[in-house]
Amino acid sequence: MDALITAAGRALSAGDPLGALNRVALRDDAPALALRGIAMAQLGDFTRARLLLQRASRAFGAREETARARCIVAEAEIALASRDLGWPTKRLDSARATLEAHGDLTNAAHARSLVARRLLLLGRLGQAEHALAQLEPSALPPALGAVHALTVAGIALRRLHTETARAALERAERSARLAGVPALLAEVESACLALNAPAARLVSHGQEHLLQLHEVEALLQSKALVIDACRHAVRDGDAVVSLATRPVLFALARLLGEAWPADVSRDALIARAFRTRFADDSHRIRLRVELGRLRAALAPLAGVRATPRGYLLEPGAASEVAVLARPIEGKHGEVLALLSDGEPWSSSALAMALGASQRNTQRALEALADAGKVQSFGRGRARRWIAPSVPGFTTTLLLPGPLPGA
Known part of the structure; x- marks a missing residue:
């Protein structure tokens, strides 16, 4: 691997997507396409990022199984960030198995953490815990350790185990500081605010x-x-x-x-x-x-x-x-609670997380849009819904899922 690719990879690991793009923006070889895709994802352009990663996956040769598997893991992370919860998880499982077989245990652990985070968003707490149990936190690099601790905290918040959540968030903050990634530190800060916000x-x-x-x-x-x-x-x-x-x-x-x-x-x-x-x-x-x-x-x-x-x-x-x-009540409060995390959600992902039909979810979104409480962008399958953060909402408590102690 050449020096520019190595430098771009280090920049991405440090949370510097612009620095990475400065090195590989004009290159169309497979490693550069993959790094450009990850950089665009860090900048929030998920559509462009996914296209670049798909191009990179096709550009890698048949013998470069590990590189293609890493592209799939990156694509899965983009799907999670863009709340595309219907993304085919079997591809991620296959990629994880490939990474484990070739000794890339760090990216394999990253794939497992993505599975756990998706299950947490869907309210499947038991399955998320099972996925996390396959990981050894002490063996993870700082960035993955922070993600692991954040997921543990999210499960604890949903189960209303506040002391467990607080301890996990303290671990997440330490790991995020060691990693030095601003986005991770911001996510930890957001989770801490949810822990201390009015919940009910x-x-x-x-x-x-x-x-x-x-x-x-x-x-x-x-x-x-x-x-x-x-x-x-x-x-x-x-x-x-x-x-x-x-x-x-x-x-x-x-x-x-x-x-x-x-x-x-x-x-x-x-x-x-x-x-x-x-x-x-x-x-x-x-x-x-x-x-x-x-x-x-x-x-x-x-x-x-x-x-x-x-x-x-x-x-x-x-x-x-x-x-x-709930601190703030009204019609379609569950939909607003999910959207209050500030991330763009598709109607299908919202329906999956709420356990409701997609058509009912679409009606709720249309009613909220008419009331000026949510906005959408994109068309067709690329349409996403967002809402400004609603003061008083603690999203983790309002998401559907098992009762505390379940």
């Missing part, structure tokens, strides 16, 4: 205030009956009743929880749970049916008792009732 809103006894993640963790470990509007579930310690697929029942549970220890009138329950301003006999019959279903669903944790004017929530073993809500 507590509603109890008619009052409400914001909670940080460690306070949310403490609340879920307390003896209170928690009606979790972030994950649409009712929780009492380790016992959890999910109402994620039963929105009317959850709406009724939340209304009863917000009013506790007082009751809620029948007209108020009908108006807010059924979204109607006029109540007739059919609504009152439906209310009795839905409350009967709610009573059956919550039987292990709480009861619902009729009162002269309405209904009252009666916690079982719990001594308190609290409602845990």
Whole structure:
């Protein structure tokens, strides 16, 4: 490998894409194309970067398997950065196996970390942990060590293990400083801000205030009956009743929880749970049916008792009732929470991360765009959606995924 290629590679490792381009911008040989692709990716031009890497992969000869595998790993990283979560992961697995077979363990470890980060974005925490378990953090170079620690912190944040997340972020910061890559340091700083930002809103006894993640963790470990509007579930310690697929029942549970220890009138329950301003006999019959279903669903944790004017929530073993809500609520809040990371997302990637249909996700994006909350650029499959950072959102808590302790 010639001196210019070596110098460009060192510049990219140090996070200096312009310095790398100054050395190889006018060259079209395979190594130069690969380095130009990585440089363009660091500068944020993902479309151009992917084209250059594909050209480089074709330009490498049949015997240069390791070089082609590195191009595939770089392309996978670009797909992750551009939130193309549908990128074919089998190609990455094949490239990783090739790198391991040829002794390039550093890039093979990088491929494994990309798999773990993709799984984290999709909310598959158990699978992400399994992917990370294949890596030995102490054997990783500083840059990969920082990425590994950031992924560990992301999993811990999603599980609401704040002390584990804090320790992982401290390791990530040390490794990022050793690596000397500004982008890594910025990512660590962003994760630290998420750890210390308001993560949820507590509603109890008619009052409400914001909670940080460690306070949310403490609340879920307390003896209170928690009606979790972030994950649409009712929780009492380790016992959890999910109402994620039963929105009317959850709406009724939340209304009863917000009013506790007082009751809620029948007209108020009908108006807010059924979204109607006029109540007739059919609504009152439906209310009795839905409350009967709610009573059956919550039987292990709480009861619902009729009162002269309405209904009252009666916690079982719990001594308190609290409602845990998002800091900022509104229609399509889950989509906004994902977009608040500042990265460009495709509608298909958003649908995968939310576990929703792509058409419903597209409708939500169109509604948010009409409201001026999100913007798009590109066309067709290259269309991406972005949103400005929304104060008060902690993305990791709002993403879909298993409940804490799951």
